[in-house]
Amino acid sequence: xxxxxxxxxxxxxxxxxxxxxxxxxxxxxxxxxxxxxxxxxxxxxxxxxxxxxxxxxxxxxxxxxxxxxxxxxxxxxxxxxxxxxxxxxxxxxxxxxxxxxxxxxxxxxxxxxxxxxxxxxxxxxxxxxxxxxxxxxxxxxxxxxxxxxxxxxxxxxxxxxxxxxxxxxxxxxxxxxxxxxxxxxxxxxxxxxxxxxxxxxxxxxxxxxxxxxxxxxxxxxxxxxxxxxxx
Amino acid sequence: xxxxxxxxxxxxxxxxxxxxxxxxxxxxxxxxxxxxxxxxxxxxxxxxxxxxxxxxxxxxxxxxxxxxxxxxxxxxxxxxxxxxxxxxxxxxxxxxxxxxxxxxxxxxxxxxxxxxxxxxxxxxxxxxxxxxxxxxxxxxxxxxxxxxxxxxxxxxxxxxxxxxxxxxxxxxxxxxxxxxxxxxxxxxxxxxxxxxxxxxxxxxxxxxxxxxxxxxxxxxxxxxxxxxxxx
Numbered sequence: 001x002x003x004x005x006x007x008x009x010x011x012x013x014x015x016x017x018x019x020x021x022x023x024x025x026x027x028x029x030x031x032x033x034x035x036x037x038x039x040x041x042x043x044x045x046x047x048x049x050x051x052x053x054x055x056x057x058x059x060x061x062x063x064x065x066x067x068x069x070x071x072x073x074x075x076x077x078x079x080x081x082x083x084x085x086x087x088x089x090x091x092x093x094x095x096x097x098x099x100x101x102x103x104x105x106x107x108x109x110x111x112x113x114x115x116x117x118x119x120x121x122x123x124x125x126x127x128x129x130x131x132x133x134x135x136x137x138x139x140x141x142x143x144x145x146x147x148x149x150x151x152x153x154x155x156x157x158x159x160x161x162x163x164x165x166x167x168x169x170x171x172x173x174x175x176x177x178x179x180x181x182x183x184x185x186x187x188x189x190x191x192x193x194x195x196x197x198x199x200x201x202x203x204x205x206x207x208x209x210x211x212x213x214x215x216x217x218x219x220x221x222x223x224x225x226x227x228x229x230x231x
Numbered sequence: 232x233x234x235x236x237x238x239x240x241x242x243x244x245x246x247x248x249x250x251x252x253x254x255x256x257x258x259x260x261x262x263x264x265x266x267x268x269x270x271x272x273x274x275x276x277x278x279x280x281x282x283x284x285x286x287x288x289x290x291x292x293x294x295x296x297x298x299x300x301x302x303x304x305x306x307x308x309x310x311x312x313x314x315x316x317x318x319x320x321x322x323x324x325x326x327x328x329x330x331x332x333x334x335x336x337x338x339x340x341x342x343x344x345x346x347x348x349x350x351x352x353x354x355x356x357x358x359x360x361x362x363x364x365x366x367x368x369x370x371x372x373x374x375x376x377x378x379x380x381x382x383x384x385x386x387x388x389x390x391x392x393x394x395x396x397x398x399x400x401x402x403x404x405x406x407x408x409x410x411x412x413x414x415x416x417x418x419x420x421x422x423x424x425x426x427x428x429x430x431x432x433x434x435x436x437x438x439x440x441x442x443x444x445x446x447x448x449x450x451x452x453x454x455x456x457x458x459x460x461x462x
Contacts, residue, residue: 105336113445119437141442173456206350206455210448211372214344217445218452224437225404 008062011069015054016062019070019080025130032085034132036144037077044142045081055081072134085132086148090158092120093179094223096216097157099186099193100127107131107149108139109213115143117220121150123157123182127190154193157182163192164219166209168202172219175201177226183219185212239293242300246285247293250301250311256361263316265363267375268308275373276312286312303365316363317379321389323351324410325454326381327447328388330417330424331358338362338380339370340444346374348451352381354388354413358421385424388413394423395450397440399433403450406432408457414450416443 008016021027022035033053036042042055057079058064068076096114101107107122107129114122122131129136131149154161159180164172186192188211192200203210203218210218239247252258253266264284267273273286288310289295299307327345332338338353338360345353353362360367362380385392390411395403417423419442423431434441434449441449 109442109445112439113441116436116439116441116445143439146439203452204456204459205347208343208347208374208377210344210347211340214340214347214445214448217441217448221434221449221452225435228435 007060008056008066011066013062013066015056015082016066016070018082019056022082023072023134025133028085028130028132033082034085034137035134036081036083036137037071037073037079037134038138039079041137041142042079042081045083045145047142048145050083050145053082053084055079088121088148088150090121090123090150090152090156092118092158094118094181094183094220094227095120095123095158096183096185096220097123097125097152097154097161098128098212098216099125099184100190101185101187101212102127102129104129104131104133104136105139106211106213108136108144110216111136111140111147111149112143113213113217113220115147117217117224119147121147123150123152125153154196161196163196163200164203164215165191165197165200166202167191167197168200170201171204172201172222173204177223179227181223183216183223185216185219188212238291239287239297242297244293244297246287246313247297247301249313250287253313254303254365256364259316259361259363264313265316265368266365267312267314267368268302268304268310268365269369270310272368272373272376273310273312276314276376278373279376281314281376284313284315286310319352319379319381321352321354321381321383321387323349323389325349325412325414325451325458326351326354326389327414327416327451328354328356328383328385328392329359329443329447330356330415331421332416332418332443333358333360335360335362335364335367336370337442337444339367339375341447342367342371342378342380343374344444344448344451346378348448348455350378352378354381354383356384385427392427394427394431395434395446396422396428396431397433398422398428399431401432402435403432403453404435408454410458412454414447414454416447416450419443
């Protein structure tokens with residue numbers, strides 16, 4: 001006897017409606033949930049031992065066309081998992097703090113860089129994009145599960161703040177990078193609060209400037225390397 | 232007497248049709264053109280003295296709703312400029328070569344990093360995303376105009392190749408970074424041709440790995456700094 005299998009065949013299904021709601025920040029906040037699309041992200045959640053609220057596989061749990069309708073990817077998705085949001089405590093010998101970084105791709109990329117280079121969470125200050133938006137989750141490439149982001153104002157940082165800014169008087173190489181250190185970066189236009197900006201260091205470039213995700217990654221690399229005992 | 236002003240009021244207009252075609256790689260190749268959306272990019276083109284084929288300002292040259300219809304941004308565009316593609320010669324004391332990097336956002340980001348940190352063009356090997364796609368142009372943040380990309384196979388690089396790979400036996404800091412140097416990076420899955428991969432260096436991380444754009448940026452930073460005379 002074939003096992004009984006329930007395949008969702010109506011767009012009116014509650015799970016599909018939840019996924020669609022989670023496209024919107026308002027609903028993500030209200031429900032405390034978020035969606036991760038694609039096999040790589042669902043596998044990353046599993047590796048990090050996150051229990052999903054539910055997972056829908058195309059063709060197994062739901063008609064493929066219906067899953068595609070709630071996908072945020074142009075190509076549709078083979079699988080979508082829904083998870084409860086988590087927030088880390090701001091911590092670590094090396095961290096990065098973001099101020100008003102509004103682009104979700106940049107926020108997600110920095111979640112990944114902080115995981116890779118500092119083994120810690122990115123710390124989000126006021127005005128940042130939602131790290132649980134579809135675009136940010138995708139840009140984190142699974143690091144959102146391994147090191148969920150933290151939230152904190154300037155007054156609650158886990159280490160000495162060091163501002164990075166294209167207008168910094170000194171370069172990163174001249175800066176004291178002893179732990180515990182929090183690298184502080186702002187959006188390209190708005191920059192950082194004035195108290196930080198006044199003593200900022202810059203990343204030496206030959207031309208123009210780096211975007212905030214590039215700058216954060218370079219600074220994390222330099223600081224992690226310095227802390228590992230190389231001058 | 233008021234000056235005669237012609238405002239495009241039909242979606243059937245040739246300029247609008249051209250912009251729409253340029254969403255597709257096939258048409259970009261056929262026409263040798265590309266579109267840049269938004270005031271920042273059009274200003275960057277002007278700064279770099281690129282003569283546009285044409286520029287359409289919303290409300291001045293074209294009905295806003297019609298320009299929005301050919302925009303690739305969810306929010307619509309205030310301005311779209313169309314330009315002839317240019318290709319740089321592979322050159323420079325420090326360059327980056329990409330192999331099969333298929334994500335246009337990563338390609339555009341690396342165009343920007345190469346401009347900022349190496350003051351040169353990114354060099355695209357076989358299988359890379361089109362740097363003139365809307366997403367790549369946007370990610371380059373104007374560097375596509377300042378330092379148009381180059382194209383070259385492995386045999387035509389302007390310097391000594393150094394492969395970057397998460398599987399490298401040595402670290403970047405242990406590598407000889409004397410100019411002329413070409414940093415070689417591949418897509419996260421496919422990697423680099425075997426001849427390069429066998430002598431690759433890695434970027435030291437605490438966890439996981441960096442995406443290709445992050446890795447390129449860190450390696451460019453390290454090499455540029457080393458070349459500037461710091462150990």
